[in-house]
Amino acid sequence: MFDTAIETLERDDFCSLAPIGWLHHKMQDAFFLVVGTQSCQGFLQTALGVMVFAKPRFATAVLDEDDLSGRDALTALLPLARTVVAEHAPRAIFLGSTCTPEILKMNVSGCAPAIERETGVRVYPARMDGFDASYTQGEDHVLQAMLARTPAGGETPNLVVLGCLSAIEEAEIRLECAAMEIPEPRFIPAESALDLAPVGPRTVIAPVNPYLFDATAWAKRERKATILSAPFPYGPDGSRAFYEALGAAFGRSVSYAERERAAWASLEGELTALRGRTIAFASDAMVELPLARTLRAAGARVPYVGTPNVYRKFHAPETALLEGVEIAERPDRFATFAKLTEHAPDVVVANLNIANALEGMGFAVKWSTELTFQPIHGFSGAQSLFAMFAATLRRHDALAGHRAKAGSETHPISMDFFLESHR
Amino acid sequence: MKLAIWSYQAPAHVGVSMCASSINGVHTVLRAPKGDGYATIMLAMFERLGVLPPLTINALTEGTLAGAPADLPRVLREIDARVKPKAILVTRSATAAVLQEPLDGEFGTMTPGELGAEVIFGASHPVRDNETTAFALTLRQLVAHVAADCARTETPSVNILGPALLGFHDHSNVRALRALFAAIGVDVNAVVPLGATVDDLRTLGRAWLNVSLVHERTAPLVAYLRERYGTPSVDALPYGEAGTTRFLREVCATLELPADRIAAAARESQLGWYARTVDAHALSTKRVAVFGTPTTAAGIARVLHDELDMRVEWVGTYVREYGDWLSARVADVTGRILVTDDYREVAQAIDETRPDIVFGSQMERHAASAHGIPCAVISPPAHILNFPLSYAPFVAYEGANYLADVVNRTQVLGLEHHLIETFGPRGQGRFAEQAPEGLDEPAVAAAEGAPQWDPSAERLVGRIPFFVRKKARANIEKYAREQRLAVIDERVVLAAREHVGG
Numbered sequence: 001m002f003d004t005a006i007e008t009l010e011r012d013d014f015c016s017l018a019p020i021g022w023l024h025h026k027m028q029d030a031f032f033l034v035v036g037t038q039s040c041q042g043f044l045q046t047a048l049g050v051m052v053f054a055k056p057r058f059a060t061a062v063l064d065e066d067d068l069s070g071r072d073a074l075t076a077l078l079p080l081a082r083t084v085v086a087e088h089a090p091r092a093i094f095l096g097s098t099c100t101p102e103i104l105k106m107n108v109s110g111c112a113p114a115i116e117r118e119t120g121v122r123v124y125p126a127r128m129d130g131f132d133a134s135y136t137q138g139e140d141h142v143l144q145a146m147l148a149r150t151p152a153g154g155e156t157p158n159l160v161v162l163g164c165l166s167a168i169e170e171a172e173i174r175l176e177c178a179a180m181e182i183p184e185p186r187f188i189p190a191e192s193a194l195d196l197a198p199v200g201p202r203t204v205i206a207p208v209n210p211y212l213f214d215a216t217a218w219a220k221r222e223r224k225a226t227i228l229s230a231p232f233p234y235g236p237d238g239s240r241a242f243y244e245a246l247g248a249a250f251g252r253s254v255s256y257a258e259r260e261r262a263a264w265a266s267l268e269g270e271l272t273a274l275r276g277r278t279i280a281f282a283s284d285a286m287v288e289l290p291l292a293r294t295l296r297a298a299g300a301r302v303p304y305v306g307t308p309n310v311y312r313k314f315h316a317p318e319t320a321l322l323e324g325v326e327i328a329e330r331p332d333r334f335a336t337f338a339k340l341t342e343h344a345p346d347v348v349v350a351n352l353n354i355a356n357a358l359e360g361m362g363f364a365v366k367w368s369t370e371l372t373f374q375p376i377h378g379f380s381g382a383q384s385l386f387a388m389f390a391a392t393l394r395r396h397d398a399l400a401g402h403r404a405k406a407g408s409e410t411h412p413i414s415m416d417f418f419l420e421s422h423r
Numbered sequence: 424m425k426l427a428i429w430s431y432q433a434p435a436h437v438g439v440s441m442c443a444s445s446i447n448g449v450h451t452v453l454r455a456p457k458g459d460g461y462a463t464i465m466l467a468m469f470e471r472l473g474v475l476p477p478l479t480i481n482a483l484t485e486g487t488l489a490g491a492p493a494d495l496p497r498v499l500r501e502i503d504a505r506v507k508p509k510a511i512l513v514t515r516s517a518t519a520a521v522l523q524e525p526l527d528g529e530f531g532t533m534t535p536g537e538l539g540a541e542v543i544f545g546a547s548h549p550v551r552d553n554e555t556t557a558f559a560l561t562l563r564q565l566v567a568h569v570a571a572d573c574a575r576t577e578t579p580s581v582n583i584l585g586p587a588l589l590g591f592h593d594h595s596n597v598r599a600l601r602a603l604f605a606a607i608g609v610d611v612n613a614v615v616p617l618g619a620t621v622d623d624l625r626t627l628g629r630a631w632l633n634v635s636l637v638h639e640r641t642a643p644l645v646a647y648l649r650e651r652y653g654t655p656s657v658d659a660l661p662y663g664e665a666g667t668t669r670f671l672r673e674v675c676a677t678l679e680l681p682a683d684r685i686a687a688a689a690r691e692s693q694l695g696w697y698a699r700t701v702d703a704h705a706l707s708t709k710r711v712a713v714f715g716t717p718t719t720a721a722g723i724a725r726v727l728h729d730e731l732d733m734r735v736e737w738v739g740t741y742v743r744e745y746g747d748w749l750s751a752r753v754a755d756v757t758g759r760i761l762v763t764d765d766y767r768e769v770a771q772a773i774d775e776t777r778p779d780i781v782f783g784s785q786m787e788r789h790a791a792s793a794h795g796i797p798c799a800v801i802s803p804p805a806h807i808l809n810f811p812l813s814y815a816p817f818v819a820y821e822g823a824n825y826l827a828d829v830v831n832r833t834q835v836l837g838l839e840h841h842l843i844e845t846f847g848p849r850g851q852g853r854f855a856e857q858a859p860e861g862l863d864e865p866a867v868a869a870a871e872g873a874p875q876w877d878p879s880a881e882r883l884v885g886r887i888p889f890f891v892r893k894k895a896r897a898n899i900e901k902y903a904r905e906q907r908l909a910v911i912d913e914r915v916v917l918a919a920r921e922h923v924g925g
Contacts, residue, residue, distance in 0.1 A: 080426045135458075380921045418471075
């Protein structure tokens, strides 16, 4: 879709192990055992370790020379899994396979049944490499592994809400389902890694995160489940469309038009700050499409959206609402910078990799990582969602205003500045 | 396979990136899966780098698994055209190394002279080397690659070797050393790698003397410069007041300069006087443990022992290759040297000896806090708090002052201690440690007519992160009052979020 991008050039993204950050927080009885290099370990430590060091529920099985030269994976892994079970007593282990095992064609997932048998602890094997997947797709593959262990669905229609949510986001969906008198939703993941709802031909799966393509495709293919196709529940517009589609999936004709109108009305403060302002997305976490859609509905201009992967059919409900927006799939770093310069947006949404660099160039940046771990789903999350963008604009304008009033010059930012040892 | 939860050192490619990125005009191309690019985030966040870090991933993709080449020439052309570096260092992460791709073969297909930048293939090994050894090898390699014959400067001059981006207080340390040399009238020929240009690397032979700020990063380079140019180096470490004076004596002796300028320079330090003040008398009874990089551990352990008369229980390092070097430096300071890269061994040593103060890395801060022992962070790996914006050197006379402040901050002073005993410790702890407890308490005694919390709503609010919970509660109660609701249930919580946020 973006033919000038170089496939093997930097795409400024996190590793797919990053979702362990929110998944291990959600599932308190799970342990994440990652099979990889010292670099995987370094990433987990740098990205997640500082905050949770006191009792980490993740570790890396670091490959050594013997593993690289073809030692049997199970022989090497089993003792480590036993240690994890002995020291941490998890009720489930997620066995994450990373880039190096893929290159070595090491059958990490094949070890899962034997480890489960030997330790008596459920083992979910999940591919968490980052060759082409967006970092958030680590969650996609973890949930796919969980779906594969769900009991078969029965005759009664049921609802599975798929995607990692906070308790407060779950509560809204639960209450709305009750109001529509449709089946009570079960959530995957739930608070226990062993809590799995049945999935079968009478199951409706409602993905709430826009990066759950593989998991939903699996449930459709293998369990003949129905996948809800609707805009994702971000913003009043997306929430309305999501709940109306959810009702329709169970034969209820419900209208959330009034609810949506009231929601927008209560957002007036944020909307005033956003109306007419230009917001562009650097490719990051695959949440870009629905956020661009709801920001447009809020009155912002969104000329450009970079995003790691667009799945034509899965994302169709979103792309249908993004007419006139230039969508770039998998842009490289330089392509991203060229587009941002061209569009000169008031706010850029970007990964930490390039966020400070963009600020240095004079852009106001909303760092994107927050958008994947803050509770911003649903009607009840809309305030937080739009407030983040409004706050970025307000702060940028305020700082510039204060500096101008003081007659203080903004000094140019260059590499020399950061290397100058007398700074 | 080995189970790893926490490591002191980053993998080799991070060491390579730290070294190369510090040199002005050198760009690193790292052949790696995109996830290995978190070195970029460390540069961008810890160094608050407001420019694109001079480091680009040449990404492994699904195509690579199917046999597609790295496409290195295209990546090199793109960087050459857009960044215009003087040199491009090509290196790989451990994952890419497994593939054994012929990167130099791909480069060989390019037309000689096609690129403005010189292309150098990194010499460090992505699996066998660690952060430190990879840094040291890269530094030596880059210098050796461009080093040219050159004459000594006319007046005495030194090279300052070792400081780098992501280094521990390195920006301040360089500034302090520059001030020190200015005070004794010695020129600085070059600072390497932090801020050096490729031309600086070419002319390191002009200096009369090499001084190393970080021994374990510079040992191969110092040896190379001695061999190539016959440049001597200083052995003493410029830590503490007496230590810095010893360092300057050695500098002056080697350069055959009169040592009478030292006394004037030394007036900058207050450490010696601080040690004599009554406030510091109690330090003699303090038992301390020191753990970190070889250089910081050696330098700071000596100061604590020699200049503050503290009891050093043990000194250690995680850079195993320099365990003996450290041991030789502090043999008279302590009877116990701990050389290990397993954080659990260090935590165990802290647990067993229960020192009064720990001087260590971020890791020891965690381990010490488990026992309520204060810890001063004096070594990487460090937190973003250890990348100060202000001037905070650990070396030279200014560094001696700063170190005295660091020691001071770990102390609960006599009067303060008395007050705490009298009035209780409430409010003394760090906010983050106390907040969850405090904020978990039931809502402030319900005023007449105040809305009541339904248990389901309490549970929901209990899941809100503690640091925003109090505000969220207040918002919800305010909303409930405005709506004249007697009971706050889940619906009210959600409606409140919808209307007032939180």
